Amino acid sequence: MGTTPGPVMPITPGRAPLPAARRPRDAERTRAQLLAVATARFARNGYATTTVRDIADEAGVNVALISRYFTSKEGLFEACLAAAVTEIRRDSDDTPLDRLAAALTRRIACPDRDGRLPERFLLLLRTSGDQHTEDMRLGVLRSISERMAAAGPGDNSALLRAQIVLSAALGIILMRGSLGLQPLAGATEQDLAAPVSDLVNALCAKGRTS
Amino acid sequence: MGTTPGPVMPITPGRAPLPAARRPRDAERTRAQLLAVATARFARNGYATTTVRDIADEAGVNVALISRYFTSKEGLFEACLAAAVTEIRRDSDDTPLDRLAAALTRRIACPDRDGRLPERFLLLLRTSGDQHTEDMRLGVLRSISERMAAAGPGDNSALLRAQIVLSAALGIILMRGSLGLQPLAGATEQDLAAPVSDLVNALCAKGRTS
DNA sequence: ACTACTAGTAAACACCCGCTGACTTATGCG
């Protein structure tokens, strides 16, 4: 805009005059930023509502870079979902089965320092209409519920019960993050601990009633 | 689909040649049909994804009638949500509190003859961005959860627990109707009865553990 | 310093969306 093309700052052109770690032209960085912004907006507002211009503007880059880096809006969504799925899978495998209730509570209550955990799960509930992303979504939900089913007794209804618990968790996340129903939306991890524990025990515990 | 009122049959133009009670030009009927189709599509595919032309085509009428009868697409959505809310409120008031688990199971399992019950609840999870519809949504969720809270003991956490049960129910409906996760999606009312009963008892029953 | 290459930009394209105004057709009433 106002930066004339003339030699304004005659600093030594050899090395970087900036303090440190400032690369104004970093493809990986902008790519990652695009991914982060898109994930947040897709999770919060859904696929169809979110526009590529909004994403690009918030990321501070040009719209065309979305098509360049991710082929299309749908490609960007797929990349977001893929990243979320691998992260969910990773810390799902790290969770010991006997700590299931506590882990679930933590996921629901968004205890992560950057608050990005429930965002990933919210993204699982968003759809772009593409079949490939639908398969990814179903795949991770299936494997999580299968792992949860292993925590309880070997009933033939164990998987069904695990999926009900998973549905409950996602429902709570949706209610808190997207609908904002009070007092559920404002409940802390401590508030949620006992009820969620009751829920998990009633459906998945080894010594459940029925 | 096949009943086009085109000039195919040159019957006597004086009176209605059709058997009986068939009025091709009925404002209330087309209005109701528009509402039914819109509710189904909004619930299944969301607000932004659904186009007014799709709705009009499926209803078999012209697009302009949506603006005529409901002012705008958002007005149509609001009408759909209002109808769903009153219906939900009505049969929520008819449900005795001690039958809560059974009633919830029935709502989840879609036992209605026309299969429209979970559709209404699914609509509660869709948003158009308008504040007025947001208030309607939150209002019905709040009153339902308050009524459910009255079923259990008078804890200060009763409302929170009731909202968790409600979130679980909506999560299950979403998982069954929109995601299609098996075996949950294919579970019958009988399959769901015991797990849902356990869930409700663990969170809302008078003699619960914690 | 010159050049090849890549990150990033600007502008426009083609399309689809919700909506509208003028028009056509059927119904009800005198």
Added chain:
DNA sequence: CGCATAAGTCAGCGGGTGTTTACTAGTAGT
């Protein structure tokens, strides 16, 4: 019948969407 009115249709408008093409500007290799 004649006609006023409501029900329904048609074609097109602005506007916003995702995407592309042509361009500029930094950066690394020699």
